[in-house]
Amino acid sequence: MGGTNPIRVQSMTTTDTMDTEATVAQSIRMIEAGCELVRITAPSMNEARNLEVIKKELRSKGYDTPICADIHFTPNAAEFAARVIEKVRVNPGNYADKKKFETIDYTDSAYEAELERIRNRFTPLVKICKEYGTAMRIGTNHGSLSDRILSRYGDTPLGMVESALEFLRICEDHDFYNIVISMKASNTQVMVQAYRLLVAKMIETNRNYPLHLGVTEAGDGEDGRIKSAVGIGTLLEDGLGDTIRVSLTEEPEYEIPVAKRLAERYYERKNHSPIKEIDFELPYSPYEYNRNVSRDVINIGNHNVPRVVADYSMKTEITPASFFGVGYNYSVPLDKWNLTDMAVDYLFAGDNTVNFEIPGTLGLIYNSQTWLKHKTQERAYPLFCGEEYFMSSDKSQQLNFVAVDIQELTETFIHKIKHDKRVCLVLDSFNKHTMPELRRMAVELKHQGCNLPFIVKCNYQNLDEASFQLYSSTDLGGLLLDGFGDGIWIKQKECVSTQVCNSTAFGILQATRTRISKTEYISCPSCGRTLFDLQETTQKIRERTDHLKGIKIGIMGCIVNGPGEMADADYGYVGTGPGKISLYKGKEVVKKNVTSETAVDELIGLIREHGDWVEKESSV
Ligand code: SF4
Numbered sequence: 001m002g003g004t005n006p007i008r009v010q011s012m013t014t015t016d017t018m019d020t021e022a023t024v025a026q027s028i029r030m031i032e033a034g035c036e037l038v039r040i041t042a043p044s045m046n047e048a049r050n051l052e053v054i055k056k057e058l059r060s061k062g063y064d065t066p067i068c069a070d071i072h073f074t075p076n077a078a079e080f081a082a083r084v085i086e087k088v089r090v091n092p093g094n095y096a097d098k099k100k101f102e103t104i105d106y107t108d109s110a111y112e113a114e115l116e117r118i119r120n121r122f123t124p125l126v127k128i129c130k131e132y133g134t135a136m137r138i139g140t141n142h143g144s145l146s147d148r149i150l151s152r153y154g155d156t157p158l159g160m161v162e163s164a165l166e167f168l169r170i171c172e173d174h175d176f177y178n179i180v181i182s183m184k185a186s187n188t189q190v191m192v193q194a195y196r197l198l199v200a201k202m203i204e205t206n207r208n209y210p211l212h213l214g215v216t217e218a219g220d221g222e223d224g225r226i227k228s229a230v231g232i233g234t235l236l237e238d239g240l241g242d243t244i245r246v247s248l249t250e251e252p253e254y255e256i257p258v259a260k261r262l263a264e265r266y267y268e269r270k271n272h273s274p275i276k277e278i279d280f281e282l283p284y285s286p287y288e289y290n291r292n293v294s295r296d297v298i299n300i301g302n303h304n305v306p307r308v309v310a311d312y313s314m315k316t317e318i319t320p321a322s323f324f325g326v327g328y329n330y331s332v333p334l335d336k337w338n339l340t341d342m343a344v345d346y347l348f349a350g351d352n353t354v355n356f357e358i359p360g361t362l363g364l365i366y367n368s369q370t371w372l373k374h375k376t377q378e379r380a381y382p383l384f385c386g387e388e389y390f391m392s393s394d395k396s397q398q399l400n401f402v403a404v405d406i407q408e409l410t411e412t413f414i415h416k417i418k419h420d421k422r423v424c425l426v427l428d429s430f431n432k433h434t435m436p437e438l439r440r441m442a443v444e445l446k447h448q449g450c451n452l453p454f455i456v457k458c459n460y461q462n463l464d465e466a467s468f469q470l471y472s473s474t475d476l477g478g479l480l481l482d483g484f485g486d487g488i489w490i491k492q493k494e495c496v497s498t499q500v501c502n503s504t505a506f507g508i509l510q511a512t513r514t515r516i517s518k519t520e521y522i523s524c525p526s527c528g529r530t531l532f533d534l535q536e537t538t539q540k541i542r543e544r545t546d547h548l549k550g551i552k553i554g555i556m557g558c559i560v561n562g563p564g565e566m567a568d569a570d571y572g573y574v575g576t577g578p579g580k581i582s583l584y585k586g587k588e589v590v591k592k593n594v595t596s597e598t599a600v601d602e603l604i605g606l607i608r609e610h611g612d613w614v615e616k617e618s619s620v
Helices: 020-033 045-060 075-084 108-132 147-153 157-173 188-204 221-237 252-268 320-326 368-374 411-417 434-447 465-481 498-511 534-545 562-568 596-609
Strands: 038-041 067-071 087-090 135-141 179-184 307-311 328-331 336-339 346-350 363-367 380-385 400-404 423-428 454-461 487-493 520-523 552-556 571-577 580-585 588-595
Touching: 020 038, 020 045, 020 252, 038 045, 045 067, 045 075, 067 075, 075 087, 075 108, 087 108, 108 135, 108 147, 108 157, 135 157, 147 157, 157 179, 157 188, 179 188, 188 221, 188 465, 221 252, 221 434, 221 465, 221 498, 252 465, 307 454, 307 498, 320 328, 320 498, 363 368, 368 380, 423 434, 434 454, 434 465, 454 465, 465 487, 465 498, 487 498, 520 534, 534 552, 534 596, 552 562, 571 588, 571 596, 580 596, 588 596
Parallel strands: 038 067, 067 087, 087 135, 135 179, 307 346, 307 487, 346 363, 363 380, 380 400, 400 423, 423 454, 454 487, 520 552, 552 571
Antiparallel strands: 328 336, 571 580, 580 588
């Protein structure tokens, strides 16, 4: 991996490492799906020893895919594995430290003494890797930073970078460079910032280690795929990443097609239209999340949540039934519209006519000429194309959408429009390199001091559902993570149903944490350390809680990443022993060793106790 090699795709087994047959069989399924590196957990010496057996078995069956041992807390297992397999992953937060969540005020000398302790603990592994030609991943995880790092740098991207650098410096002191680095988090904002900061630090210090990209505990299904694409895709668009692992709470072989689709998109990226270089100081920080400051027009921009625009311009007719796919249900007996949490804010009708009463929360957008016929209709607004706006004598007194592409977004255009308080821009791109082009437009607006709200629009044609979801999540997610976009607009032809397009749009906003419309599940992909059936449990918890808008529930197979990720979740369900679960409120354990039979009920009880429970509404 690294250098001019393609982006490598990898995954991790979920079987018990001591079960050779099951682990070999699962590894083969992963390899046949395209997995180029198989990671297997080694929680103790027994499992580390069994890695040798698993490797022999795979080789005897003709599979020469490299194997990586996943290590937390057990240097002796790492040192054994490094002698028998191709790669070892260490987590700096867990390798030499046990987390106690203590905020210790380290003096400089106490801090140095800690580093010396780590050096002594870690050096033997470095020497073995060097001697045996074994690769190493320094795999930092946001959820398991050491108390030392937390006390000095806090729970921050900088803390994650520093945690890896501490270990990296030890490796370099021994002239060991066969290293790849990761900075994973379940929070996509933190994850993207940490990788970027790491790269900036590496450039500053003349280092160029390959990067392993991943979003931890992304969850399953559509949410897991969208969240992974938002985090991994954003960095791939930045030109970063040498190997990727998509962590889904599903069978590991299902992760591979997702990872491959994300990586392969770049094989066709040659010859995209060039994007003008930024020759001024970057007007925002790629290392921290700050929403771009914009003025509000009606309910768009400023402190309003990013809005969702559904594109119905290609429909031949719009009827009340057409709104079902975008979050509105019409109740005939009650003669009223019911809204779901995923009800769009604007609907672009194009040149269609909407001649019935629309839901009170919805705005309609028409092409400017068609709008002239509907301008007395309530909440109907025109869409102009660039310069057309200045030439038109008939504009809305409340809100005008003005669509521009990168050619039209000139300095003169920006200066002419930027003081118009009735305008919301729509930034449009047809470049294969969509996200960076849209980002370039956002940067230009900021550079020119234009604070008009803007909606970012992406266009897709003839894509299957999986590609559509991954590409739109990458393109729009990347912008939202940098604070750009007062709304999103996806135009698609022959890709997915209106419903899937809508849930993808809301999923992207959720995954970037810019607009929360559903319960979030931070569930780990499971591995040989998992102490209960994670997929089944996640489903059970989802069935009971998926109506709790805005609550984050962590579901972890074990404690390895548990406590830290719990700080990011509101409630947590963590395996602690066979059939035993600990329940968390934030990062505090509130119930220990609950039996797995009653743990889901107890979790619901805990949510009730803290006043976050609401009953499920029965649908009308
Ligand atoms: S959190 Fe899940 S995937 Fe991670 S080590 Fe524990 S059981 Fe394995």
